[in-house]
Amino acid sequence: MLRPVRAVFDRRTLKSDVSSGLVLGLEAVPDGLAAGLLAGVNPLAGLYAYLFGMVGAAFATGSMFMAVQATGAMSLIVADSGLETRTDPDRALSTLALMTGVVMIVAGLLNAGRLLRFVPTAVMTGFITAVGVNIVLGQLANFTGYAAEGANRVTRTFDLLLHVWRIDLPTTAVGFVTVALIVVLQRTGLRALGLVVAIVLGSALAAALDAWFGASVVTLQQLVQVPVGLPAPVLPRLDDVLFLLVPAVSLAFVGLVQGAAVAAAFPNPDGRPVPASRNFLGQGTGNLVAGFFQGMPVGGSMSGTGLIVAGGAKTRLALFVAGAVMAIVLLLFSGIVGLVAMPALAALLIVVGFGAIKPARVNSVARSGIFPLTIMAVTFVLTLLIPLQFAVLVGVALGIVLYVADQSNSIRVRQLELVDDGRIRELDPVDHVGPHQVLALQPYGSLFFASAPHFESQLPTVDGRSVRSVVVLRLRGIDQLGFSAIEVLRRYAGDLEASGSRLVLVVSNDRVMEQLELTGLASELGDHGIVRGTEWIGAGVREAVHEARAWVRADPDRP
Numbered sequence: 001m002l003r004p005v006r007a008v009f010d011r012r013t014l015k016s017d018v019s020s021g022l023v024l025g026l027e028a029v030p031d032g033l034a035a036g037l038l039a040g041v042n043p044l045a046g047l048y049a050y051l052f053g054m055v056g057a058a059f060a061t062g063s064m065f066m067a068v069q070a071t072g073a074m075s076l077i078v079a080d081s082g083l084e085t086r087t088d089p090d091r092a093l094s095t096l097a098l099m100t101g102v103v104m105i106v107a108g109l110l111n112a113g114r115l116l117r118f119v120p121t122a123v124m125t126g127f128i129t130a131v132g133v134n135i136v137l138g139q140l141a142n143f144t145g146y147a148a149e150g151a152n153r154v155t156r157t158f159d160l161l162l163h164v165w166r167i168d169l170p171t172t173a174v175g176f177v178t179v180a181l182i183v184v185l186q187r188t189g190l191r192a193l194g195l196v197v198a199i200v201l202g203s204a205l206a207a208a209l210d211a212w213f214g215a216s217v218v219t220l221q222q223l224v225q226v227p228v229g230l231p232a233p234v235l236p237r238l239d240d241v242l243f244l245l246v247p248a249v250s251l252a253f254v255g256l257v258q259g260a261a262v263a264a265a266f267p268n269p270d271g272r273p274v275p276a277s278r279n280f281l282g283q284g285t286g287n288l289v290a291g292f293f294q295g296m297p298v299g300g301s302m303s304g305t306g307l308i309v310a311g312g313a314k315t316r317l318a319l320f321v322a323g324a325v326m327a328i329v330l331l332l333f334s335g336i337v338g339l340v341a342m343p344a345l346a347a348l349l350i351v352v353g354f355g356a357i358k359p360a361r362v363n364s365v366a367r368s369g370i371f372p373l374t375i376m377a378v379t380f381v382l383t384l385l386i387p388l389q390f391a392v393l394v395g396v397a398l399g400i401v402l403y404v405a406d407q408s409n410s411i412r413v414r415q416l417e418l419v420d421d422g423r424i425r426e427l428d429p430v431d432h433v434g435p436h437q438v439l440a441l442q443p444y445g446s447l448f449f450a451s452a453p454h455f456e457s458q459l460p461t462v463d464g465r466s467v468r469s470v471v472v473l474r475l476r477g478i479d480q481l482g483f484s485a486i487e488v489l490r491r492y493a494g495d496l497e498a499s500g501s502r503l504v505l506v507v508s509n510d511r512v513m514e515q516l517e518l519t520g521l522a523s524e525l526g527d528h529g530i531v532r533g534t535e536w537i538g539a540g541v542r543e544a545v546h547e548a549r550a551w552v553r554a555d556p557d558r559p
Contacts, residue, residue, distance in 0.1 A: 013314030020311030021318040024067065025325025027192045027307060028054075029337070030199040032326070033220065034345045034352075035070035037142065038135060039078035039296055041093050042224050043345070046070050047326070047337075048231055049097070049290045053298030055323035056289025061282025062274035063263040064316050067304030068286040070296050072352055073131045073254050073388070078296055079138065080387035081247040086240055093296055095236035099248035100297040101287030104256060104280050113276025116260055119399045122372035124257070125358075125365045126379030127395050132356030133384060135349055142346035145171030145218070154384055170206075170215035171343045178202030178347035192307050195348060202344030220345075221338030228334045230327060231294040248297075250389035252284075253396065255299025259283050262300035266309055303352075375402055404450050411445035413458040416474065418545055424538055429458065433466040433501065438548045440472040440541055452484035459488075462495040469501040470548035474541045476508045476533055486519050493525060504548060506540040508533030 028050045036046025049070040057068035078096065086092035107113075137153040140146075140160055145168025150156035160167075178198050185194025206217035220226065259279050268274060279300065286298050308318050329337065366373045375398055383391040415429040418440065429441060439460060447455060460471070473489070475481075481489075493503040507513050507530055516522040522530060528547070533540030 013317070016312040016314045017317040018321050020308050020313040021321025022325055023192055023311045024304060024308045024318065025322035025329075026196050028069070028304070028322060028326055029329050030196060030340065030345065030348060031304075032070065033337070033340060034348045035072075035075050036296065037342070037345050038072060038138060038349055039070070039075040041078065041083065041296060042090065043220055044224060044226065044231075045090070045093055045294060045296045046075070047330070048293055049295030049298050051323055051326040051330070052293045052295050053097075053286040053290035054304075054319055057282045057286025057298070058316050058319040058323075059282075060285040062268075062278030063266065063282075063300075063305075064268045065266050065305055065309050065313055065318070066259065066262050066279065066282070067301045067308055067319060067322075068259075068283055068298050069301040069304045070298050071255070071258055071301055072135050072349075072356060073128070073258065074251050074297050074299055076131060076134050076138070077247060077251050077254065077388040077392065080389055081244065086237075086243070088237060090294065091234060091237045092240045092244065094234050094291045094294055095240045096244045096248060096251070097287050097291030097295055097297045098236050099241065099244055099291075100251045100255065101284040101291060103248050103252035104284030104287060106284075107252065107256060108277040108280030108284060111277045113256075113260070113280065116257060116276070119257060119396065120372070120375070120402050122365050122368075122375040122402070123379050123395045123399045125361050126376035127383055127391070129357055129362055129376075130380045130383030130391075131388075132353045134388075135353030135356065139346040139349045139353070142218075142342045143172065143175040143350060144168065145343070152385060168217075170209045170213075171217050174202050174206045174209070174217055174341055175343035175347045175350075177205055178341075178344040179351060182348060182351050191310075199340060199344050199348060202347065203339055203341040206341035206344065207339065218342045219338065220340045220342065223342070226334050226338035229331055233292050234294055236291070246393070247389040250392040251297045251299075254392055255283055255287075255297065256280055258302065259300030262302050262305050265302065266305050269314070371402075371405075411443060411447065411451040411455050411458075413455065414442050414444065416440040416442050416541065418542060422538075424541075430460050433460045433462050433469050433471060433496070433499075435465055435467040435469060436552050437466075437469040438472065438545055438552060439469070440474060440545055442474045442476070443478065447478055447485040448480070448482035452482060452488050455485060456488045456492070459492060462492070462499055462501070464499060466496065466499040466501050468552055469496070469499075470504055470552060471496060471501070472504045472506060472541060472544045472548055474506040474533075474544075475512055476506065476537075476540070478512055479509055480511055481515050483519070486515065486521055490521055490524065493521075493529070502529065502548070502551070504529055504531060504544050506531045506533050506544050508540065 032047035032050035033043040036043035053068050083089045083092045134153055137157045140157060141148060146160055146166045148156040148159040150159050181198035181201055182195060185198050188194060190197060209215040209217060260276055263274055263279055283299055290298050365376050379395050379398060382394055413429050415427045417425040417427055419425060433439060443455060445451060496503050531540050531544040
């Protein structure tokens with residue numbers, strides 16, 4: 001269904017949308033170039049990604065203000081993807097963006113937004129913190145003019161420290177001056193435009209050093225040819241698809257996680273929640289458009305979205321205005337773009353990298369327990385040392401393991417004491433099933449396979465003294481049983497039967513009852529072994545306890 005025109009254009013909000021879009025469009029030019037530089041590709045690919053990815057996604061995202069751009073984390077994954085080993089690295093980059101878009105769209109169609117809950121805060125904190133460190137370390141070569149050697153960014157940083165006298169002083173001076181300008185100007189009335197002014201002034205300093213002292217500082221036009229106009233469309237290289245599959249999946253995952261955070265932080269004006277899958281489709285569309293026009297992969301950008309909202313945007317028209325501003329820069333001022341100094345772009349990225357490191361969030365995770373701290377530290381170290389596309393997948397695996405471990409350890413068993421006035425009191429369960437005793441137990445938590453051993457360890461022990469007793473296990477609130485949990489119940493029922501006692505299950509859920517029947521446990525327990533719960537809370541367990549007490553009292557050997 002086509003979007004209503006008013007959702008994109010409204011005369012009453014035109015001024016606010018144009019002004020905020022103008023700011024974002026101007027700020028996105030150096031930002032886009034910096035993203036390409038961070039990714040280790042042609043910096044223009046970052047600029048194209050900002051332009052076409054943002055405009056393409058603006059047609060389809062559910063979140064009105066979401067700016068879909070090349071983010072720092074995604075740029076680092078691109079840098080580690082090995083594009084330089086392909087026959088045509090530029091075409092491979094476009095192919096990677098297109099594949100990322102396909103993965104995002106498939107995720108949206110499959111409603112995969114619910115899978116994001118498997119990524120715990122500890123994993124994301126470690127990952128984002130390491131991304132910030134990687135951004136800083138990855139730009140030291142452009143910032144200092146010394147091309148350090150090493151297997152990864154950490155080892156190259158050590159090489160730089162061991163050869164600090166080999167840095168290029170004019171290049172480093174431009175870098176430090178630009179950092180200072182960014183920090184100072186952002187706190188003035190210029191705000192986000194301070195980034196643009198700082199890059200311009202830093203590049204002007206580089207030109208002045210070259211003109212006055214013959215100190216050459218590398219500029220963009222010395223590394224790549226800056227074309228006049230917009231890029232021509234390209235088609236993907238099918239030979240690169242298999243090689244780029246893992247990076248594409250990792251990029252899609254990171255982009256979708258960041259996009260979900262953007263949607264939560266910047267809701268639509270009407271306050272209605274936007275389905276995550278709708279934004280998945282929008283970000284996927286942005287990647288398809290960006291890849292088709294020689295751009296790199298993109299995702300929801302917190303900084304870009306925050307900038308346009310802070311600028312007073314009222315509708316998504318602001319995103320189209322930003323795209324138009326970038327297109328005008330490429331069409332009319334491409335020569336000026338080529339004069340941007342590389343250490344000035346590196347300075348911008350270093351400021352961004354430091355901004356991604358949140359000590360308060362790290363401290364919060366560290367203080368929440370040794371387990372989250374360990375997970376965060378492991379994710380942080382892996383992200384620093386191994387290629388990011390694999391670090392992302394390891395982080396996802398750690399998140400799943402953490403979720404399973406947390407669920408398995410969260411199972412707890414409580415003993416129920418039924419009071420004559422109708423109330424039910426919860427107690428810690430007894431350690432042992434005594435003779436002629438009726439125990440009512442209630443497990444809380446998930447009874448899937450990983451929790452079965454922990455569940456079994458909390459059940460009262462059974463031995464030769466557990467004569468003519470009944471253990472009533474109330475399964476209300478349990479939606480399904482894992483096979484391991486069913487085996488625990490089977491063993492426990494066998495132990496009780498060997499002592500002349502019984503296990504009685506109170507089952508309220510039809511699915512659980514079906515599992516008991518399919519596995520044969522229902523027939524093994526017999527008619528007396530299962531009581532069906534009803535909509536009346538407590539009725540089933542009272543019935544089971546009443547029948548159990550009657551059976552215990554009927555024992556002729558009972559003293």
